[in-house]
Amino acid sequence: xxxxxxxxxxxxxxxxxxxxxxxxxxxxxxxxxxxxxxxxxxxxxxxxxxxxxxxxxxxxxxxxxxxxxxxxxxxxxxxxxxxxxxxxxxxxxxxxxxxxxxxxxxxxxxxxxxxxxxxxxxxxxxxxxxxxxxxxxxxxxxxxxxxxxxxxxxxxxxxxxxxxxxxxxxxxxxxxxxxxxxxxxxxxxxxxxxxxxxxxxxxxxxxxxxxxxxxxxxxxxxxxxxxxxxxxxxxxxxxxxxxxxxxxxxxxxxxxxxxxxxxxxxxxxxxxxxxxxxxxxxxxx
Amino acid sequence: xxxxxxxxxxxxxxxxxxxxxxxxxxxxxxxxxxxxxxxxxxxxxxxxxxxxxxxxxxxxxxxxxxxxxxxxxxxxxxxxxxxxxxxxxxxxxxxxxxxxxxxxxxxxxxxxxxxxxxxxxxxxxxxxxxxxxxxxxxxxxxxxxxxxxxxxxxxxxxxxxxxxxxxxxxxxxxxxxxxxxxxxxxxxxxxxxxxxxxxxxxxxxxxxxxxxxxxxxxxxxxxxxxxxxxxxxxxxxxxxxxxxxxxxxxxxxxxxxxxxxxxxxxxxxxxxxxxxx
Numbered sequence: 001x002x003x004x005x006x007x008x009x010x011x012x013x014x015x016x017x018x019x020x021x022x023x024x025x026x027x028x029x030x031x032x033x034x035x036x037x038x039x040x041x042x043x044x045x046x047x048x049x050x051x052x053x054x055x056x057x058x059x060x061x062x063x064x065x066x067x068x069x070x071x072x073x074x075x076x077x078x079x080x081x082x083x084x085x086x087x088x089x090x091x092x093x094x095x096x097x098x099x100x101x102x103x104x105x106x107x108x109x110x111x112x113x114x115x116x117x118x119x120x121x122x123x124x125x126x127x128x129x130x131x132x133x134x135x136x137x138x139x140x141x142x143x144x145x146x147x148x149x150x151x152x153x154x155x156x157x158x159x160x161x162x163x164x165x166x167x168x169x170x171x172x173x174x175x176x177x178x179x180x181x182x183x184x185x186x187x188x189x190x191x192x193x194x195x196x197x198x199x200x201x202x203x204x205x206x207x208x209x210x211x212x213x214x215x216x217x218x219x220x221x222x223x224x225x226x227x228x229x230x231x232x233x234x235x236x237x238x239x240x241x242x243x244x245x246x247x248x249x250x251x252x253x254x255x256x257x258x259x260x261x262x263x264x265x266x267x268x269x270x271x272x273x274x275x276x277x278x279x280x281x282x283x284x285x
Numbered sequence: 286x287x288x289x290x291x292x293x294x295x296x297x298x299x300x301x302x303x304x305x306x307x308x309x310x311x312x313x314x315x316x317x318x319x320x321x322x323x324x325x326x327x328x329x330x331x332x333x334x335x336x337x338x339x340x341x342x343x344x345x346x347x348x349x350x351x352x353x354x355x356x357x358x359x360x361x362x363x364x365x366x367x368x369x370x371x372x373x374x375x376x377x378x379x380x381x382x383x384x385x386x387x388x389x390x391x392x393x394x395x396x397x398x399x400x401x402x403x404x405x406x407x408x409x410x411x412x413x414x415x416x417x418x419x420x421x422x423x424x425x426x427x428x429x430x431x432x433x434x435x436x437x438x439x440x441x442x443x444x445x446x447x448x449x450x451x452x453x454x455x456x457x458x459x460x461x462x463x464x465x466x467x468x469x470x471x472x473x474x475x476x477x478x479x480x481x482x483x484x485x486x487x488x489x490x491x492x493x494x495x496x497x498x499x500x501x502x503x504x505x506x507x508x509x510x511x512x513x514x515x516x517x518x519x520x521x522x523x524x525x526x527x528x529x530x531x532x533x534x535x536x537x538x539x540x541x542x543x544x545x546x547x548x549x550x551x552x553x554x555x556x557x558x559x560x561x562x
Contacts, residue, residue: 006467010382014375015394018401018438021431022409029412081304090294091301097549098308104545105312106496108513109534113315116326116527124314124331162308166556219405222498226517240407240499247411248503260408271403279399279443 026264033258046258055234056259059242060266062149066238067217070156075210077157078164083198085165086172096169099162107159111226114155118142118227145235148228152236156223160216164209171205172198211278218267239263312538319344319532326527344528345536354515354533360505361495361512362540364426368433369491373483375434376441381471383442384449385457401439410503417504426509429501433494441486444555448482449475485555488548492541512537 036042050056085095102110117123118141126138141151175197183193221240224230230237230245237245243263247256318326320335322343332339348354383391413432414423422428452475460470476483501511516533519526545552 007382007386007388010378010467010471011386011388011394014379014438014442015397017375017431017435021435022401022413025412025416026404026409028416029408032412032415084300085304088297088301090297091305092297095301095304095308096553097546098305100545100549100552101312101542102308104492104496104541105538106498106513106541108496108498108516109315109538110311112516112530112534113311113318115525116318116531117311117314121329122327122331127329127331158307158311163556166553170553215403218403219407221405221407222496222513225498225502240405243407244410244499244503248414253411253415256411260411264404264408267404267408268400271400275403276396276399280395 029257030261032254033261035254037252037254046255047262049255050258050262053259055237056239056242056262058234059230059237060239060263062235062237063218063220063239066149066153066156066220067214069153070160070217071210071214073153073157074161074164074213075206078161078209079168079199079202079206081161082165082168082172083194085169096166099166102159103163103166105159107222108226110155110159111223111228114151114223114227115142118151118155142228143232145232148232148236152224152227155227156217156220159223160213164213167209168202168205171202175201207278211275215275218270312535312542315531315535315538319528319535321528323526323528344526344532347526347529348519348533348536352515353510354512354536357510357512357515358537360426360429360509361501361537364429364509364511365433365491365494367430368494369437369487371430371434372437372441372490372494373487375438376486377445377476377483378468378471379438379442380445380449381475382467384446384452385454386467398439398443402443406436406499410499414503423504424506424509428504429509429511432500432504433497436500437490437494441490444486444489445482448479452479481551481554484548485551488544488552489555492544492552495541 033046034041034043036045085092088095117125120126120138120140120143123141125141126135129135130138139147141147179197179201180193183197188196219240220238221244224236224238224241225244228236230241234242239259243256243259246252246259317332317335320340320342321332322339322341325332325339382388383394388394417423417428456474456478457470460474465473496513498513498517502514502517505511505514512533516530516537519530519533
């Protein structure tokens with residue numbers, strides 16, 4: 001009896017706060033998506049509209065592409081950077097401190113400073129590339145679709161790659177030194193050591209870093225909203241920006257909730273296929 | 286020192302300087318832009334250091350005195366501090382019970398947690414809006430504290446779980462023999478023993494909530510208005526006031542950078558907890 005009361009307070013109260021604040025409204029949103037603006041039941045009409053909405057599918061396509069590109073790049077890059085930082089003897093402490101700075105800056109502020117850094121006429125990137133003779137005229141970083149997408153990828157990677165570096169660095173430094181001494185004794189070259197010892201032993205970390213970065217990347221709203229607001233046109237519209245625009249800015253609640261439902265179903269599939277198997281590993285042992 | 290180690294030290298220092306430079310550059314650039322007059326920002330040839338004849342703190346004056354920025358900042362700090370506290374209490378208690386009690390449907394709860402921490406927050410925005418606006422909760426501190434408080438529950442109970450699983454049972458039994466209830470054991474035995482972990486998680490949650498744009502943009506407009514949406518509103522009809530925007534951004538970042546540098550060790554351990562376990 002007492003055990004039950006404790007369990008209610010400790011487990012079910014926190015569970016219910018989240019469930020009532022978030023999960024129930026989400027289900028209510030699914031319900032709302034079957035009605036139109038005047039509250040008339042329209043069945044799947046909103047969904048038919050969603051399925052013929054090319055802009056929304058483009059935004060889902062962009063989000064998935066964006067999430068995969070930044071996650072894969074950041075995971076590989078952060079592994080390589082962390083191995084190099086591990087070699088640094090002088091100034092490693094300084095690097096470890098400064099690495100947290102981009103991570104700690106809000107994506108919003110990061111996007112805003114990106115606007116001026118990537119600016120076509122006044123940006124430091126174009127100016128530097130021009131001076132180095134790498135380009136002949138200023139690139140339209142934020143005003144042409146292709147370049148804007150590249151700018152979005154680059155900004156995100158430069159901000160969050162350090163998060164991965166840090167995790168890999170800590171994991172790398174927890175590998176026993178003897179393994180590496182052994183490798184030197186048996187005559188392995190640095191590349192072999194990296195391939196045969198570092199990579200396999202950091203495998204778990206890589207999976208963890210990869211999934212957490214993927215979860216965050218699929219959420220992408222803040223930085224894109226501050227940097228390009230989804231533009232030019234809808235070239236860098238992520239799913240989140242799309243849903244926000246329809247629901248909050250244009251006031252199409254019902255249509256917006258239909259979009260949100262489709263997007264949550266999509267993520268739920270990923271949860272079953274990727275996130276649950278990866279995350280449950282830590283609990284079952 | 287042999288020649289080889291000398292070379293290694295020099296290469297290290299250069300490498301460290303390059304990496305530190307890359308990581309600090311955006312912050313530095315914000316500072317440079319914020320100390321220029323608006324007209325000088327729009328210069329095809331960027332200034333690497335604000336020249337003496339152009340140097341001005343006008344942008345800071347504009348942001349801090351000419352707007353209600355302090356109020357927005359106060360709102361942000363207040364809401365995020367209380368929200369984080371709520372999150373941590375709820376998440377700690379949930380992970381403790383999952384780790385140390387026999388819970389029916391435990392695996393189901395785990396699935397629910399993973400599902401909730403993976404779903405993008407944007408899918409909740411519209412229905413929450415629909416539910417809270419008739420209740421008169423829009424644009425209130427209470428709503429924001431609940432949003433930031435409850436939204437952290439799945440992820441942070443998940444982060445705390447491995448530590449809770451490893452918590453020695455003997456220490457709990459001592460409390461149980463004394464007849465202490467679950468919540469008391471949690472408050473008087475577990476929490477003090479896990480102070481470091483909980484500090485780390487508190488900082489992580491604080492930084493993530495403080496840096497969130499989506500909730501604050503969707504649910505605060507005036508009374509409870511928070512800082513990041515206010516930054517985005519600076520653009521005006523005649524153009525984008527970059528210097529003011531950067532000044533505001535920098536002011537908003539300063540508390541977080543201070544926190545990060547002061548508690549660096551805690552934050553690193555909070556971030557890496559699950560990987561090395």
